[in-house]
Amino acid sequence: MLAWTIYLSFAGALLETLLPKGRNSAARWLALAIAVAGLAIAIMGFAAGMGQGTTVITDAAWVPSMGIHYRLAADGISRVLVLLTGLASVAGILFSWNVELRTNQFFAFYLALIGGVYGVFLSFDLFLLFVFYEIAIVPKYFLIAIWGSTRREYGAMKLALYSFVGSAMVLIGLLAAYAASGSHSTTLADLGHAGLPVHMQMWLFPLVFIGFGILAGMWPFHTWAPTGHVAAPTAASMLLAGVVMKLGAYGCLRVAMGVFPHGLDPWGFSFLGLGSWRDVFAVLAVIGIVYGALVALAQSDFKFVIGYSSVSHMGFVLLGLMTLNQIGLDGAVLQMFSHGVIAGLLFAIVGRLVYDRTHTRQFAELETMHLARRLPFAAWAFVVAGIASMGLPGFSGFVAELQVLVGSWRANPWWTAAAGIGIIVGVAYTWRALQKAFFSDRLPTPDEHPKTGWPDLGAITWPELAGVALLGISTIVVGLYPRILLDSIEPAVKALLAGGVQ
């Protein structure tokens, strides 16, 4: 059943391109209907999959001569991420209700991207996964380059090239593993059990991990993320932060760690205190956490703050992966979901609620606008989202980051200590953004003050309300009752730890 999320999205993209010009309203409703249907299927698949392990959805020989299977399946991790994709796609469409330029094309690219993302999360054949992964690259480029804002062509091209370089690295790893395994099969299970020699896994693992890690915003390959997020239209930046970065993290987990588990073994010697690839990537993750947070603290553009905060939060995901223990990995997967929802909400507030009305994202200008009074809904929504992003109890981010930190404490207390600094700085930059954008007490100078009173910023429309509610409620529900997701994540992580990693 879950496979229909993919087919529906692609069919929707095709229908949107066939829609006659000027039928903007029809294009919106069609896209919303497709996305809601996808979300409904995702929820049903999630509920039906409770307590089950890996369920195979479709398995057919695709290219028999090369052993490539069209194998779609789902385990607890996939189901959670498919659910996230469903939520993010519906919210993204709600927040792009005001797209008037080439509306049907916008939603066509949007739905094609969503279809690719669903496909990645459901593929259990490495080759198929790669195909879907690349399908997701091209629509991103056009979404940003056509409908974006600040330096959009630069941001879009940078994003496309970074993604393509990453996927080229993955392709090299895929080809090398396929050739060396000699099993003539590309399913993840067969490749994982092919018994690739350890020395080979030792270089394939970092190659593929970095390849996927580029898209997960791993420091120092994260630089596409802030520029891409800032350049992207609201819905695209929500998807970028919400699900596309998760594609990278998911690939790191499912492919790099699942297929080349011995790449994590100790090298047998230590260099600068690093004794394995695990140490290397954990340190990069911690640097990402702290660096992202510190840079976010220094931004003057509202959206850049959120962009760098994404780098910081994705650092927690990568750190969680490198703990290699149950609780750390649980936390990493939960953080993927949590960050997907929270970052989506933050980008929606900045891009749609604020920027589309004020046409500026500079704190210096926002400070003079008294947005807390003029856009109270946006201000309070940002307060909620900001608190969630800081990781306060009651929100999903708290549970996720706590688990990652506990896991990393068990692996190496120093990582936890350093990541803790990131959390503290995280409170600071969120607070700073909140204060500067909405609650500034700086009075406007007389010439800044409009003579005829403040111009009307426009009321909050129902799609915005619905989108904020959808994402806000999701993070609160998961924060208050994390078992709803953890029950499905834990067995899957356990199976992965037993079968692949370690």
Place this chain on the structure above:
Amino acid sequence: MNYAELFRVTLPETVLEVAALLVLVVDLGALRKAALSTRTAAAAWLGILGCAVGAWTVSLAGANGLRMGGDLLLATGGTAGAAQVGILVLTALTLLLFVGTGFTRNVGEYVAVVLMAAAGGLIIAAAQDLLVIFIGLELLSLGLYVLTAFAKKSGKSAEASMKYYLFGGMSAAFLLFGFSYLYGISGSTSLHTVVQESFFLSVSGAAPLLWIALVMVAAGLGFKIAAVPFHLWAPDTYEGAPAPAAAFIASVSKVASFALLISISAAVLHVFDGAHIVRVIGSTGPLPRYAGMQVPWLLTLTVLSVASMLLGNLAALAQSSVRRLLAYSAVAHAGYILLGLAFFSSTNASAQAVLYYILTYGLTTIGAFGVVSVVERATGSDRMEAFLGLQKRNPLLAAVTLFLFLSLAGIPPLVGFWAKFNLFAAVLGVSHSGVALGLVALAIAMSAVSLYYYLQVLKRVYVMPAAEETPIAAHPVTMTVLLLIAAAVIALGCFPSLLQNWIASFY
């Protein structure tokens, strides 16, 4: 050899020649007074009919090939069969594109020359003898020079043809020189015998002569496939030639030449098939490591491959004319394919992978030139700027461009990606060595570079604002062909085994 057999094996070529003569008779005779559009349609459809009949006769040729005194002259089935059908299909497509262009009044002559050049391509694809190879190459090349110059009103076309002709003449001289050395070494013109004899002779000390001969041959054939450093004609020719002729050069001529390279590489690898191994071991003791053609030939191909991948992709970055961009990208694609030929398997896997690549590349590139020709007719230019706002001026054409260029860049699930994957998997299937892996990694990295310049075109088509918004109309036949090609690119990408099985059915 008896003449009945000769007739049976060369039936496809004969059909094409007959069709060419028929086209001339009809166009210059019966339809002399008719309107240009009628004449164009009649000539093109007659030519396509010839291609169709020719493709059917390929299947009649049997599997034994044409032999003279035990030496194979023309192969049938296998690589030759698949490549011949491919050549005929691609030729028919370029003829369909010709219908909508109207750059010349001499339509009968144009179609006749195309058919004769295609016949040369058919010979090359099957040739297993140095002399036959040379005749086929000349037949094809002479046709291409004429086709390049066919736009008589365009100075560029004449200039391109002149350059092409001079380069071509020189490279033919190199090739013939190399062939003469090979004949001197082996005393035979049969490919298989040449390879075998040169092995025995290089064991006894004639290796340097063999190396020189092979480099000369590589220079001659490198010209045909536009491999660096013999690629200099390509950008000018692609830019100056009329669009359907450029499409023909970029597809049919490439398919034929790569089929020939497959034959040579296969012969080089199957050096001992049917030979008396006893003679080797008995006469020289342990086998010397660098004897025979294998090392120098494969090494030469590797060098050409790396140079083409690097220079083709990097030079394409700097182009502002879409035709020149396609030319440099053709150089780059030739580099990838050469990699598949340099790491050639003794089974059929590599041959099939290379054929898969070149056939799908030919198909895609015909489509790309079709798009260029439509845009050129409307705007008078093939600069990138001419593509500005195409999505508004002709949304269907823009969509076709999107899929074709993404396929060239190797984005799944389009056919260009499968071609690359198939090819690189074949390379790694031959050798797991660090060198093979490194070269494949280089090729994949270079295709990441290529995405940039393909996106530059697509950016003009979809992203940047239009300078002009008048709709661009395409000839209905052209549009139908382009849509068919785009559909094939998508369908073959989603179901790659269709074409794979088709190619495999020839072996």
